[in-house]
Amino acid sequence: MSATTALPPAMAEELLHPVLPTAPVGEVVLRTGGELSTIFEIRFVGAAEPVVIKIYDDQWRWKQEKEIYVYQLLQQHGVGPVPAVLHHGDADNALGRCYTVMTMLRGQPLSAVSHALDRASLREIYRQIGGCMAAVHQIPQGAYGYLTTRVLDPEPTNTAYMTRQFHKKLREYADHGGDAALATAIEAKVARQADLLGACRHAVLCHNDFHEGNVLVAEEGGGWQVSGFIDVENAIAADPLMDVAKTDYYSVHDDQDKREALCDGYGTLPADWSERVGLYRLYHALELWDWFASIRNTAPLESITDDIRRMTA
DSSP states (O other), X not given: OOXXXXXXXXXXXXXXXXXXXXXXXXXXXXXXXXXSEEEEEEEESSSOOOEEEEXXXXXXXXXXXXXXXXXXXXXXXXXXXXXXXXXXXXXXXXXXXXXXXXXXXXXXXXXXXXGGSOXXXXXXXXXXXHHHHHHHTTSBOSSEEEESSSEEXXXXXXXXXXXXXXHHHHHHHHHTTOOHHHHHHHHHHHHHTHHHHTTOOSOEEEOSOOXXXXXXXXXXXXXXXXXXXXXXXXXXXXXXXXXXXXXIXXXXXXXXXHHHHHHHHHOOOOTTHHHHHXXXXXXXXXXXXXXXXXXXXXXTHHHHHHHHHHHHO
């Protein structure tokens, strides 16, 4: 069953009744919708602040539990701003779907405005992103692995975890018809640089999707500020440089100003950070290629293949 793409105001009021029983809904605005979940902004009649309702497709209910867990973990450690979970419900409602009600953060995605910002504003925003990321990484994890409400299939070391992940993604790459010679080049690079994986001694919470679409910004006091970050569905317990690498690959795009600002905001980095980030960028590119191939979106594959070829040269 596909995700919900419409939410009548009366139905929104029913979902909100346990937490906002007297707030009349004035308007429901679709924010994002896809195969996994749909997000609606709920605007009220009167002065009440808008909220967000996130509705999950049936097969992704476990992601609801993960999202609640990670947001609450971040708030317990004073990391944010992130949405506060106001209420969550199962599928026992007129919609027949589980859902989560959250506060709505001010601002808009950086991806919507970055093209219009001057270099100084972008540098300041990326400095703040680095600071947010470093704060997330202060939350320790007991093992390495994919996170739900616990670490699934935990590995005791980063070497074991990342070796497993590279093998998994290379199998997927082969299954989706990836270039065999390029797969061999990936394997060779990972083998040559395997010692880098052992440099991380302790796993931390990683957002694992800190790109411009998930960073909110707002204009304030004559300048642009990071007003929050969202979408924790990809969170993992890993080497903190996995997060730095994903932001670098997805959003920095070899922009030296952004990279320097991100690192400056992050703070002290290990001596081998650049080499480790380079290896993790390769992993993120491979994972992204696999994802697009799995959903039969072939348009980006050539560009990602070129990236992988450069990284393994």
